[in-house]
């Protein structure tokens with residue numbers, strides 16, 4: 001799970017990349033052909049996790065930053081920039097993890113598994 005998430009690889013074969021560009025899910029795994037695309041609502045979990053982690057790290061950072069800078073504008077701008085940066089880093093990983101999760105619960109290519 002950790003390897004396929006961090007490397008953004010197919011959860012079934014571990015070979016093909018599941019994201020194209022920043023965080024666009026490929027329709028099928030280029031290595032094994034597993035269908036990966038889900039409806040956009042399928043990635044709400046990934047968004048919630050990414051936002052949760054970003055805010056969860058952003059709030060302690062803001063408290064730390066409050067002791068480092070003077071002025072509310074610098075504090076708000078610094079904390080917001082940090083939180084957005086974390087969100088941008090975490091979101092593709094959360095999406096790759098979500099693909100892994102969907103594969104594990106049998107959402108992808110379920111008819112092929114029943115054969």
Ligand SMILES: [Zn+2]
Pocket residue numbers: 010011012013014015016029030031032033034
């Ligand atoms: Zn694959």
